[in-house]
Amino acid sequence: MSESKPDLEKLRQNIDQIDQQIQDMINKRASYAQQVADVKQESASDGEKAVFYRPEREAQVLRKVMNRNQGPLDNESMARLFREIMSVCLALEEPMNIAYLGPEGTFTQAAAQKHFGHAVKTSPLATIDEVFREVESGSAHYGVVPVENSTEGMVNTTLDSFIHSTLTICGEVELRIHHNLLVGSNTRQESITRIYSHQQSLAQCRQWLDAHYPNADRVAVSSNSEAARRLQSEWNAAAIAGEVAAEIYDLQKLATNIEDNPHNTTRFLIVGREHVPASGEDKTSVIVSMKNKPGALYELLAPFYDAGIMLTRVETRPSRDGTWTYLFFIDFEGHESDAQIKGAMGRVEQIAVYLKKLGSYPKAVL
Numbered sequence: 001m002s003e004s005k006p007d008l009e010k011l012r013q014n015i016d017q018i019d020q021q022i023q024d025m026i027n028k029r030a031s032y033a034q035q036v037a038d039v040k041q042e043s044a045s046d047g048e049k050a051v052f053y054r055p056e057r058e059a060q061v062l063r064k065v066m067n068r069n070q071g072p073l074d075n076e077s078m079a080r081l082f083r084e085i086m087s088v089c090l091a092l093e094e095p096m097n098i099a100y101l102g103p104e105g106t107f108t109q110a111a112a113q114k115h116f117g118h119a120v121k122t123s124p125l126a127t128i129d130e131v132f133r134e135v136e137s138g139s140a141h142y143g144v145v146p147v148e149n150s151t152e153g154m155v156n157t158t159l160d161s162f163i164h165s166t167l168t169i170c171g172e173v174e175l176r177i178h179h180n181l182l183v184g185s186n187t188r189q190e191s192i193t194r195i196y197s198h199q200q201s202l203a204q205c206r207q208w209l210d211a212h213y214p215n216a217d218r219v220a221v222s223s224n225s226e227a228a229r230r231l232q233s234e235w236n237a238a239a240i241a242g243e244v245a246a247e248i249y250d251l252q253k254l255a256t257n258i259e260d261n262p263h264n265t266t267r268f269l270i271v272g273r274e275h276v277p278a279s280g281e282d283k284t285s286v287i288v289s290m291k292n293k294p295g296a297l298y299e300l301l302a303p304f305y306d307a308g309i310m311l312t313r314v315e316t317r318p319s320r321d322g323t324w325t326y327l328f329f330i331d332f333e334g335h336e337s338d339a340q341i342k343g344a345m346g347r348v349e350q351i352a353v354y355l356k357k358l359g360s361y362p363k364a365v366l
Contacts, residue, residue: 037093056279059362087117099140105225105245111268168359171270182251184231196227197240278335279362289354303347
């Protein structure tokens with residue numbers, strides 16, 4: 001034991017020295033970030049507002065972090081650390097307000113924090129339409145909305161909001177959805193007869209609930225956050241919700257990762273007012289309407305096939321402009337500035353009744 005004490009003390013001294021170096025380097029990085037802000041401000045044209053947040057630049061930085069990582073920390077953990085450093089540095093340039101589909105404590109808030117870090121102000125709104133309006137008006141810099149879940153499918157309200165919106169897609173977030181069974185400080189765990197959650201969460205945990213609480217009433221509420229809030233006044237209830245809700249409402253996790261599908265993932269979109277330059281690994285989203293005739297879908301997809309463009313999503317929605325007419329929401333790999341994308345889009349524009357480009361944006365890094 002006596003021989004190990006000097007070794008332990010030496011290790012702690014080394015850690016303290018490294019901590020000092022890390023702290024000095026973070027502050028040096030922050031100083032450079034402030035200088036970048038000054039240069040951007042001086043370079044902005046008269047009456048034009050400087051753009052401080054650059055999604056393509058941040059994606060490139062995070063990819064470099066992951067590519068050069070040697071461990072023992074895994075790539076995602078290392079990237080998350082840099083994400084927070086970048087977040088606080090950006091806050092020195094311009095504090096940002098991010099609107100998201102609320103209420104507070106939802107997975108959408110978790111997605112906003114994952115993408116922007118914790119140094120931004122997040123504002124919960126009641127509906128997806130409100131998120132779009134808040135960003136369009138300039139009251140929020142960006143918005144975060146869910147667009148699809150690997151288990152439950154597309155979020156149609158988000159797709160419909162793009163039809164008449166002037167906003168563009170600036171980024172995407174993929175969030176692994178882990179559900180927890182939560183209880184409050186006054187919950188009698190042996191007497192749980194009611195379990196609150198959002199309808200989708202109850203569906204995603206059905207098998208676990210059948211095995212562990214077959215006789216408990218499953219009560220669908222407006223959000224998982226609302227489910228967590230209700231526990232403050234009920235002694236015989238539990239809630240299914242995520243990590244953020246547990247922290248906000250100071251709840252205990254009675255069981256973790258109770259979702260039936262361990263790969264359950266939700267994709268969120270970042271919406272804003274600026275177009276995003278290419279980052280090197282990008283996706284593009286468009287809305288297309290075709291004439292209702294035989295072979296219309298084949299004709300639409302042929303330009304992408306001929307150009308060797310990888311489609312990642314094709315979704316169909318009824319058009320509001322006529323009976324039995326449809327809109328195609330298409331996601332594909334590449335940036336709208338790429339030559340093969342320009343060529344394919346030119347061909348689609350010639351045959352489509354309607355074409356709207358929703359934006360090109362970096363692929364999800366975290």
